[in-house]
Structures are given as structure tokens and as C-alpha cells.
Amino acid sequence: MLISEQYYLNKSKFLVAADCIVFGFKDKELHILLTRRPVQPQYGEWSLMGGFVGENESLETAAKKVLFEYTQQRGIYMEQVNAYGEVDRDTGGRVISVAFYALVRLEEFDTSLAQKFDARWINIKDLPQLVFDHNKMVEDALTLLRFKVSMQPIIFNFFDGKFTLPALQDLYEAIYQRPIDKRNFRKKLASMDILDKLHIKETFSSKRGAFYYIFNEEKYKAYLASGKYYSL
Amino acid sequence: MLISEQYYLNKSKFLVAADCIVFGFKDKELHILLTRRPVQPQYGEWSLMGGFVGENESLETAAKKVLFEYTQQRGIYMEQVNAYGEVDRDTGGRVISVAFYALVRLEEFDTSLAQKFDARWINIKDLPQLVFDHNKMVEDALTLLRFKVSMQPIIFNFFDGKFTLPALQDLYEAIYQRPIDKRNFRKKLASMDILDKLHIKETFSSKRGAFYYIFNEEKYKAYLASGKYYSL
DNA sequence: ACAAAAGTGTTCACACTACACCCATGG
DNA sequence: CCATGGGTGTAGTGTGAACACTTTTGT
Known part of the structure; x- marks a missing residue:
């Protein structure tokens, strides 16, 4: 030995x-x-x-x-x-x-x-x-x-908590280097139900303003437990 | 410096x-x-x-x-x-x-x-x-x-060239640790069209015998070029 | 009023799933 | 002749992709 x-x-x-x-x-x-x-x-x-x-x-x-x-x-x-x-x-x-x-x-x-x-x-x-x-x-x-x-929802690490859906979409497009359809993107996010909509708007990148959202950890767990799997 | x-x-x-x-x-x-x-x-x-x-x-x-x-x-x-x-x-x-x-x-x-x-x-x-x-x-x-x-078709590295479809399915099942439907499995493989059927049978694991197949690199390239993507 | 970005539904194609019976052969 | 494993098709469901117009507001 x-x-x-x-x-x-x-x-x-x-x-x-x-x-x-x-x-x-x-x-x-x-x-x-x-x-x-x-x-x-x-x-x-x-x-x-x-x-x-x-x-x-x-x-x-x-x-x-x-x-x-x-x-x-x-x-x-x-x-x-x-x-x-x-x-x-x-x-x-x-x-x-x-x-x-x-x-x-x-x-x-x-x-x-x-x-x-x-x-x-x-x-x-x-x-x-x-x-x-x-x-x-x-x-x-x-x-x-x-x-x-x-x-996995790691993308939210790019933001300081809150973010708007247009910004989130821009980020995905930047990562994948390909355009994403706005409606499909939002539809999928909606069906995952892992975000909370805030009642504040981000107003400096558009006149109308886009609502802020935050990632909801609890909802994400529920989403995982649901057995449904979407990929973004 | x-x-x-x-x-x-x-x-x-x-x-x-x-x-x-x-x-x-x-x-x-x-x-x-x-x-x-x-x-x-x-x-x-x-x-x-x-x-x-x-x-x-x-x-x-x-x-x-x-x-x-x-x-x-x-x-x-x-x-x-x-x-x-x-x-x-x-x-x-x-x-x-x-x-x-x-x-x-x-x-x-x-x-x-x-x-x-x-x-x-x-x-x-x-x-x-x-x-x-x-x-x-x-x-x-x-x-x-x-x-x-x-x-990716790396799974064929487990075999010495030829293999039977039942064996291939067993291998996938062993890797994923979950049963796979025989017909769906074969249908998907068929639609990918990346294998060549040999006209020899493997006869020691069943009486009827199962046909051997081999992986065809050229067909796989064509499959990739086709833009279709299946996942096994 | 108009420019610029936010927001919203429907249809179609296709891949994935579930499911049951006949075939060939050796013993 | 029968037990064992090989081989085959169809129908339903759900996700992914394509696609256009209305809303809001600052200038």
C-alpha cells in the first residue's frame, strides 16, 4: 500500500x-x-x-x-x-x-x-x-x-430588481442575437406567471412609459412544481 | 510596466x-x-x-x-x-x-x-x-x-459501429432512467434519417432477430443542414 | 397632429404523446 | 403451438411561429 x-x-x-x-x-x-x-x-x-x-x-x-x-x-x-x-x-x-x-x-x-x-x-x-x-x-x-x-431565470441578475418588459425583451434579443416577436414573448412570460407587475412606470425610454415588473421567487417555485416547461 | x-x-x-x-x-x-x-x-x-x-x-x-x-x-x-x-x-x-x-x-x-x-x-x-x-x-x-x-449523435460511441434499434432504445432509457415509447422513438429516428439499415440481424437477444443499423455521418450533416431539429 | 414606443389575440403548422396489434422465429 | 421480443400507424394536444392594429403621451 x-x-x-x-x-x-x-x-x-x-x-x-x-x-x-x-x-x-x-x-x-x-x-x-x-x-x-x-x-x-x-x-x-x-x-x-x-x-x-x-x-x-x-x-x-x-x-x-x-x-x-x-x-x-x-x-x-x-x-x-x-x-x-x-x-x-x-x-x-x-x-x-x-x-x-x-x-x-x-x-x-x-x-x-x-x-x-x-x-x-x-x-x-x-x-x-x-x-x-x-x-x-x-x-x-x-x-x-x-x-x-x-x-432558468438567471437573466434577472442583469437588473437591479425591477425591469420593464421591453427591456427584458431587448436583453433576450441581445443575448440570442436575433429578434423576438413581442406578442409571443409577452404571452409566454404571462403563461409562466413568474413576474409581478408593479404600478410604476419607467418613463425615460418612451413617452407612454412601460410598467416595471419584478421577478417573484415564490411564483417561480410554483411554476417549477407545476410541471410545465417553457423555454425562453 | x-x-x-x-x-x-x-x-x-x-x-x-x-x-x-x-x-x-x-x-x-x-x-x-x-x-x-x-x-x-x-x-x-x-x-x-x-x-x-x-x-x-x-x-x-x-x-x-x-x-x-x-x-x-x-x-x-x-x-x-x-x-x-x-x-x-x-x-x-x-x-x-x-x-x-x-x-x-x-x-x-x-x-x-x-x-x-x-x-x-x-x-x-x-x-x-x-x-x-x-x-x-x-x-x-x-x-x-x-x-x-x-x-448530438454522440451516443453511437457506446457501440462498435453497428447496433439494433431495441438496443439503442434501451441505451436511451438507461441514460434518462425513464421508459420511452417504442413507436415514437422509431418514428423520430426515421424522420431524422441519419441511420443506415444493414441487412444483417442480431439474433442472440431475440428469436426473431433485430436488424442492425449504423450511423451515417453524411446523412447527419444533411439533417443538420435541413434546419430541422429533433431532440431524442 | 404626429412621432415613438407600449400593449394586445388569433391562426396555423408541427412536434410530442398516448395507445394496441401483428410478425417472425426458436424451442 | 406458444412464448418472446421485433416491428408498425393514427389521432389528439399543446407549444412555437407568424402576423397588424390601437393606445398613450411628450413635443
Whole structure:
């Protein structure tokens, strides 16, 4: 019987990074928070934000730390995308990266942070070339996001509580990159019965004004229990 | 401007393992290849098979190596499930694991290998408690497998080329753990038109015998191009 | 008054479900 | 001849897609 030391010893160790694909919703378009790489090699090129995992951190903890550093928000919705471990993926050294996507409330975003880190919100339609395999990470994150969003009500994490139906539809259209029929969209939402209509209107994006809605957790549970399944 | 050395230096490094959830189909049930953990701590307990990633290996390469070691098969269909990085997940040391699921052709499996590694094919219905977070890995792998199998024709990797429709249905039922209507199943397959019927019968599981079919890659491409989407 | 966005129903096609009987063969 | 598993069609239901006009209000 081997003992632990023989088994774990003399094995290669690796730098492990957590890279975050931070999604935000702005100007009816999906945006990603990108930064300029602060070190050589590839200094100054567009990059996802990331950080190395510390000795006493889980992958999730490391990712949360990165997110907090760049956004000062806590309780951000986050999900693991994949691990990336090609030998030469990082031109600066052997690094294994675990990618997470995150959904942030962009209205709350402190623009001074953008200055500090030379970070910008880039429309996903205008995605530049990124360092290493970061473009692949974004692609994978988008694929996963599209799937998740159609199955679970995670999309409300983009909003600070309340939202209007036109805005919600714009968001879905931005994520799927395809137009959605207004009537079908609202009909489906109505039949799910997971939202509460507020009696306040949002009046700055139209003259008439659109009613605010909020997501109702209880109704969502009832919807799940009902056995009906719609996908948005 | 920081240079690379300052950035990458003095960061924690980690053991990284590739753990494999090896699925096989036998006796109308889905099975997983499990082994007895060969080292302390938790010596002799049920475990997935895994191995540490080497200096010049990608995660995929490491997983392929593990798969080859235990099955002697090459070209095994494999897909990454997730990375697992809780600080205390491995009671023997800090290890970050990347899980992969694999689909193997169980008919080709060399049972002498099972002896050598103290490995066994366990019915997923009778899954024992596994070491560390391996049960969670299996759960995640199953969820992913179920999704993938319904969307893409990866299920044929369980067979050595040809298969009968009853066997294919049994396999789907084993994966989903729910009965499927025979006529609906066959009707859907027929409308997809991605299989070729051979004029040979498999005669050992019934008196009448069931026709063999093979997956036709070209037809599958045509099916994709047609824009029709069925999910199995 | 008019421009601009919010809001609202109906019809049609098609995929999914449920369901029962005959066929071929080995023993 | 009978037991065992292989093979086949139809009708109903519900979700997804297409489609146009009225309402509200600020300018």
C-alpha cells in the first residue's frame, strides 16, 4: 500500500488562474468587461480579467475575488464555464485557467473603476481579438449563457430588481442575437406567471412609459412544481 | 510596466488531476468504471480513475492517458465536465481536479484490465459512495451526458459501429432512467434519417432477430443542414 | 397632429404523446 | 403451438411561429 506522500510527491504543480467573462446589459446590447493586459508578454492587449488562485482559495473564491476587485459588487451571479489547459495557451508561462461567466448589474457599475483598471465595456458584437485563448472562453461562455438563460431565470441578475418588459425583451434579443416577436414573448412570460407587475412606470425610454415588473421567487417555485416547461 | 517574471512568480502552484467518468453500456443498463483507491488516505474506497497532469500535458492529454491506461482503447469520445477546486476536496492534499466523461465500447473491454486495476463496471443505479467529491462529479457528468445525448449523435460511441434499434432504445432509457415509447422513438429516428439499415440481424437477444443499423455521418450533416431539429 | 414606443389575440403548422396489434422465429 | 421480443400507424394536444392594429403621451 502506497502512502500519501509517495503518491502526491514529485508531481508537477501548476499556476491556476480564474478568468472572468463579465456580462452586462447597456444600450440594448450585451457587453463584456475587458481590460488591457498589465504585464508582458502581450502588454496592453485586450484581455479578460483574471487572477491567480491562492493557496487557501477555492476556484469560486478566486473568481469572486477577481469580480469584487473589478466591480466592487458582491453577490454577483457566477457560473463556471470550463477549464483551459493547453500547454502553450499562456505565452507567459504554464497556466491552467478556469473560466467563469458573471452577470452584473451595469447601472450600479462605478465608472471610476474602469479608469483605474483601464477596463471598458465592449459590445459583444464588436469583440476585439483577446490574448491567449480568451476569445474561445468568451465563445464558450456565451454558448453556456444562452442555454442557461433559456432554461432558468438567471437573466434577472442583469437588473437591479425591477425591469420593464421591453427591456427584458431587448436583453433576450441581445443575448440570442436575433429578434423576438413581442406578442409571443409577452404571452409566454404571462403563461409562466413568474413576474409581478408593479404600478410604476419607467418613463425615460418612451413617452407612454412601460410598467416595471419584478421577478417573484415564490411564483417561480410554483411554476417549477407545476410541471410545465417553457423555454425562453 | 511589470515584466512577466514579477507577475507569474511567487504565486501558488497546485497539483492538477484529470478524473474520468467512464460510461459503458451493458445488460441494458448504464455502467461506470470504478476502481479502488490505491493509496492512503481512503485506501480501498471506491473512486473514479484519475491521474495527475504532467508538465507537458494538456488537460485533455492527461485524461486520454488515464483512459488509455485503464481501457487500452484509443479514440475514445471524451468531454470536459467541470473543474473542482474546493480547498479540502482531496483529503490527501490540495488538488484541483478536472473531470471528463468518456463513452467507451464495452464489448471491446478487456476484462483482464479490470483485475489489474481492481476496477469494476458498476450500474449507475447502484452507485456506491465514492471518495472526495467524486459523487458530485458523476452527477454533473450524468447531467451533461443527458443533455448532450439529446442534442448530438454522440451516443453511437457506446457501440462498435453497428447496433439494433431495441438496443439503442434501451441505451436511451438507461441514460434518462425513464421508459420511452417504442413507436415514437422509431418514428423520430426515421424522420431524422441519419441511420443506415444493414441487412444483417442480431439474433442472440431475440428469436426473431433485430436488424442492425449504423450511423451515417453524411446523412447527419444533411439533417443538420435541413434546419430541422429533433431532440431524442 | 404626429412621432415613438407600449400593449394586445388569433391562426396555423408541427412536434410530442398516448395507445394496441401483428410478425417472425426458436424451442 | 406458444412464448418472446421485433416491428408498425393514427389521432389528439399543446407549444412555437407568424402576423397588424390601437393606445398613450411628450413635443
